[in-house]
Amino acid sequence: MTVPIIIPRADHTISRRNIDPDALKVLYRLHEHNFTAYLVGGSVRDLLLGRRPKDFDIGTTAHPYQIKKLFRNCWIIGRRFRLAHVKFGTKTIEVATFRRFVPETPQGEGSDEPIVVASSPGPEEGGNRPAGPIVRDNTYGTPEEDAFRRDFTINGLFYDIATLSIIDYVGGLADLERRIVRSIGDPRVRFVEDPVRMLRAVVMASRLGFEMDPLVVEAIAEHRQLITTAAPARLLEEYYKILRSGYSEATFRALARARLLELITPELKSPPDELWDWLEKLDRYRQGFETAPPALTNPILISALLMPSGVWERSMASAPPAPREPAGSKTRRRRSPPGERLEFGMLPVARRDIDTLRQITQIVPKLSDPLLPERAARTILRRPAFRDALVWLEIYGDAPEIVAEWKGTLEAADDGERPAAAGDGPAPGRRRRRRRRRRRRTAPDADDS
Structure with a gap:
């Protein structure tokens, strides 16, 4: 058993004023019902660094359906390991039961220790993955065991709502002081368990301005090919997180130096200088907001990689033209055929995002056209x-100047008529045809029979 370092409230800088009030509600309610409840992971790290956390995740001794009993606004998700999502409007507080890593038991060997399994992996999760990746990471454990199964020391810190203290089992506080990204355990083993940890190490160092531990750098060089065994959808989501972070240029440059970028997206092995200009513009826009604005949708984000690299132009040149539909048309939208899906290296970019990006490329030239007729402008707004x-x-x-002018036009339209959005009814400004009442037929008189 590891004796943790415990920093009392008087000796650290985390204040409850900086913690999301809804996360505090969850922590307090769990504590009031005699469950251990900690703020965990990146939120503790960011608070200690004086940064605003993106998410506030909670670890607890309560099991998922015990959590659900405490919160009416709670949904249980996940197959391999159940997570509780407590909803507050559009915000989600993720609550996980403390877990531990259970290594595979060699054939013929047993264990007398009882294992409480949260949920079993489906048969489809075996796949063709090499020996080593985690396939049994779904058992309940103690806070100490939960800390040691995390990826990096600076992500293994806990904030205890009961005592307002910081708990450190893994040396994360010392590495925060040294500004080092260090693996919990041997990185050569941990990266085989989950190759995406290599990408996350590079991302974290770039975003925080930290150095990677030399052992981490060596392990990435040794095992970088394993990144090709990771789930493509998971890698795509990691790319979107990078693009949304405000530090995408520095991060993708670091991924290129680590030679991970060329394995995930070979199209970016030797990117043009224009790519870095696009990422710099995206970062400048994102850094104007405290948190990522909803306006930064996936099509806008992925365009920063697809367009300057030439991937978008080549893809559109080989794709059949999509049929145009008149504005306000009630015809059902055509489903894209399988051939229109854009493959960007390992990343399966969603068809709906490609369709939206195609529409963006059609609209933008019209926004910049000074001779655009007024009627066409009203159509574009819809x-x-x-x-x-x-x-x-x-x-x-x-x-x-063009953006400011169109924003003014949009505000004026919002005051009068709202531009149509996907799924809306008839376009604004168009009168709905009144249905004519059917004339009621009267029964024939007896004299007519």
């Missing part, structure tokens, strides 16, 4: 992708 196109132009277009 296009579902209009707002995305306007944000895209603001980020990448270098045309602040």
Whole structure:
């Protein structure tokens, strides 16, 4: 058993004023019902660094359905390991039961220690993965065991709501002081368990301005090929997180130096200088907000990689043209055929995002056209992708006057009629045809029979 370092409230800088009030509600309620409840992971790290956390995750001794009993606004998700999502409007507080890593028991050997399994992996989760990746990471454990199964020391810190103290089992506080990203355990083993940890090490060092531990650097060089065994959808989500972070240029440059970028997206092995210019513009826009704004949608984000690299142009040149539909058309939207899906290295970019980006590329030239007729301008305002196109132009277009003019037009339209969005009814400004009442037929008189 490891004796943790415990920092009392008087000796650290985390204040409850800086913790999301809804996260505090969850922590307090769990504590009131005699469960251990800690703020965990990156939120503790960021609070100690004076940064605003993106998420506030909670670890607890309560099991998922015990959590659900305490919160009416709670949903249980996950197959391999159940997580509780406590909803507050559009915000989600993720609550996980403390877990531990259970290594595979060699054939013929047993264990008398009881194992409480949260949920079993489905048969499809075996796949063709090499020996080593975690397939049994779904058992309940203690806070200490939970800390040691995490990826990096600076992510293994806990904040105890009962005592307002910081608990450190893994040396994370010392590494925060040294500004080092260090693996919990041997990185050569931990990266085989989960290859995405290599990418996360590079991302974290770039975003925080930290150095990677030499053992981490060596392990990435040794095992970088394993990143190709990771789930493509998971890698795509990691790319979106990077693009949304405000530090995408530095991060993708670091991924290129670590030679991970060329394995995930070979199209970016030797990127043009224009790529870094696009990422710099995206970062500048994102850093103007305290948190990532909802306007930064996936099509806008991924365009910063697809367009300057030439991937988008090549893909559109080989794709069949999509049929155009008149604005306000009630016809059902055509489903894209399988061949229109854009493959970006390992990353399966969603069809809906490609469709939206295609609409953006159609709208943006019209926004910059000084001779655009007034009727065409009103039609553009009703296009579902209009707002995305306007944000895209603001980020990448270098045309602040045009953006300001269209924002004024949009505000004026919002005061009168709201531009149509996907799923809306008839377009604004169009009168609905009144249905004529059917004339009621009267029964024939007896004299007529």
